[in-house]
Amino acid sequence: MRYCIVSTDTGEVLDDAQGYGYKTAQKAYAAFAYKNRDKSKDKEHLARKRHIEQWMEQNKSFVKLMDSYAFEIAKGTMAPNDKFDAKFVRKLLREESLETDFTVGELLKVWRGR
Incomplete structure (x- = not known):
């Protein structure tokens, strides 16, 4: 089973590791937070x-x-x-x-x- 980040409002996939998904939910959340940090x-x-x-x-x-x-x-x-x-x-x-x-x-x- 692989994990991805999905918008609860629209149901749109926000991050899915370029189609592969993440091995754990924690890794998915961490990657999404890193990609959307304040640069x-x-x-x-x-x-x-x-x-x-x-x-x-x-x-x-x-x-x-x-x-x-x-x-x-x-x-x-x-x-x-x-x-x-x-x-x-x-x-x-x-x-x-x-x-x-x-x-x-x-x-x-x-x-x-x-």
Whole structure:
């Protein structure tokens, strides 16, 4: 059985994966939502990401510090309760006296995706 998105008002097929259908209802809904998303927000997200990447380029020493702490925590040489998360990075930013105009979560997302 394959799934497709059908308009409840008109009965028109809105998305059927080019005639093949989707294996699950969840995949059909996810694909339809993706195809009909607000594309203007994509440009905003990309601009935000580029801004964070530029900040990382200007603060290479801090990025190297993040890399080394993340490695040490993953290796297990730091305290057993230490986690490399937003709280830890926020503390590092304070210690290095760095200010950002974006959230620590956004920084971590871009840092992990590089």
